Amino acid sequence: MAPVSVPFTDLAAMTQDVRRDVDAAWRSLLADSDFVGGAAVEQFEQDWADRCGTTHAVGVANGTDALTLTLRALGIGPGDEVVVPVNTFVATVEAVVLAGATPRFADVDPDTLLLTAHTLAAAITNRTSAVVVVHLYGQTVDVDAVGRVAQAAGLAVVEDAAQAHGATWRTRPAGSLGLAGCFSFYPGKNLGAFGDAGAVVTSDQALARTLRSLRNHGRLPGAPHLHGDVGTNSRMDTVQAAVLSAKLQHLDRWTAARRHVVDRYRQATAEGPVRLVAVAPGAEPAPHLAVALVPDRDAVRSMLARRGVATAVHYPVPCHRQPPYRRFADRPLPVAEEAADRIVSLPLFPHMSEAQVNQVCGALRDVAAEAVVGVAR
Numbered sequence: 001m002a003p004v005s006v007p008f009t010d011l012a013a014m015t016q017d018v019r020r021d022v023d024a025a026w027r028s029l030l031a032d033s034d035f036v037g038g039a040a041v042e043q044f045e046q047d048w049a050d051r052c053g054t055t056h057a058v059g060v061a062n063g064t065d066a067l068t069l070t071l072r073a074l075g076i077g078p079g080d081e082v083v084v085p086v087n088t089f090v091a092t093v094e095a096v097v098l099a100g101a102t103p104r105f106a107d108v109d110p111d112t113l114l115l116t117a118h119t120l121a122a123a124i125t126n127r128t129s130a131v132v133v134v135h136l137y138g139q140t141v142d143v144d145a146v147g148r149v150a151q152a153a154g155l156a157v158v159e160d161a162a163q164a165h166g167a168t169w170r171t172r173p174a175g176s177l178g179l180a181g182c183f184s185f186y187p188g189k190n191l192g193a194f195g196d197a198g199a200v201v202t203s204d205q206a207l208a209r210t211l212r213s214l215r216n217h218g219r220l221p222g223a224p225h226l227h228g229d230v231g232t233n234s235r236m237d238t239v240q241a242a243v244l245s246a247k248l249q250h251l252d253r254w255t256a257a258r259r260h261v262v263d264r265y266r267q268a269t270a271e272g273p274v275r276l277v278a279v280a281p282g283a284e285p286a287p288h289l290a291v292a293l294v295p296d297r298d299a300v301r302s303m304l305a306r307r308g309v310a311t312a313v314h315y316p317v318p319c320h321r322q323p324p325y326r327r328f329a330d331r332p333l334p335v336a337e338e339a340a341d342r343i344v345s346l347p348l349f350p351h352m353s354e355a356q357v358n359q360v361c362g363a364l365r366d367v368a369a370e371a372v373v374g375v376a377r
């Protein structure tokens with residue numbers, strides 16, 4: 001069988017799936033010349049809230065704003081500490097600092113690489129007022145256990161669901177598991193716009209109202225010239241809402257295709273030494289990244305590259321080791337620190353062909369075979 005090359009991701013095929021719908025939406029948008037907010041945004045907000053099992057969705061400009069504005073809307077700012085896991089995209093921590101609060105770094109579980117009740121408890125002080133649970137890689141955190149610790153300590157639970165569109169915890173959708181769920185629709189996410197976009201979902205009406213005001217310069221509802229708060233400009237573009245509505249119709253199918261790929265990788269690596277990150281019992285992932293722990297990352301990546309398989313690393317430097325955030329790091333976080341050198345992300349996109357999946361699985365078996373005879377290079 002001729003080898004095929006396997007890119008890390010491929011957004012173009014998803015674009016093709018919605019091309020006709022987006023063309024039609026674009027024509028009507030030009031006719032209306034409605035470019036920011038409006039009916040298309042409201043429609044997407046309603047559909048996204050329904051999907052997430054919440055009563056409200058508030059469209060914003062990106063996922064970072066979704067997090068920052070949610071913290072601000074909850075009254076979290078200077079003097080407050082917010083627990084965040086260090087194994088996450090830097091935006092989670094960035095949002096805490098942008099809200100004026102202080103990040104408290106937490107370690108992660110060695111198998112799932114996610115925040116746990118135990119790592120949360122170890123990070124809480126008497127100044128802690130919230131926790132951001134990050135459903136990284138499309139895998140939900142055990143929110144039952146984490147929620148019990150948060151509740152006992154009086155913490156607000158905010159979800160960073162930027163990588164978890166359609167993931168569930170005991171059948172409940174990501175985004176509906178805390179006070180508010182924050183999504184990014186950056187093009188590379190599982191539900192991606194044709195530019196930047198984000199949303200906050202919540203069933204708290206007052207919180208939704210505050211978010212709607214903050215995203216639009218602090219404008220008071222029904223009073224276009226009155227600004228009750230220092231808000232910002234974080235409105236969702238109409239064209240992005242139209243793209244997201246078109247893509248939403250494909251999300252379940254795309255997620256199923258991603259799950260199939262990850263299942264194949266799990267079978268191919270069952271014997272080790274490559275080990276896919278574990279899924280907490282109770283979580284049904286909507287895989288965004290297929291992350292594996294490997295013994296010698298450079299060797300494994302170059303073996304895969306020689307077999308035409310592209311890989312990436314999410315994320316090689318934990319947040320507490322990034323220059324602007326080092327000052328908040330006050331203790332070692334050994335699990336995340338060790339994992340950062342051993343994780344590798346395998347190709348994952350909905351339109352992967354069976355030949356491409358086979359190519360990756362074959363390459364993973366080669367890695368295992370060479371590791372057995374001790375020449376993993």
Ligand SMILES: *Cc1c(COP(=O)(O)O)cnc(C)c1O
Pocket residue numbers: 062063064065088089091092134136160162163184185186196197198
């Ligand atoms: C992408 C991402 C964000 C930030 O989203 P943007 O839309 O890029 O601002 C936040 N958290 C996580 C975990 C992400 O993957």
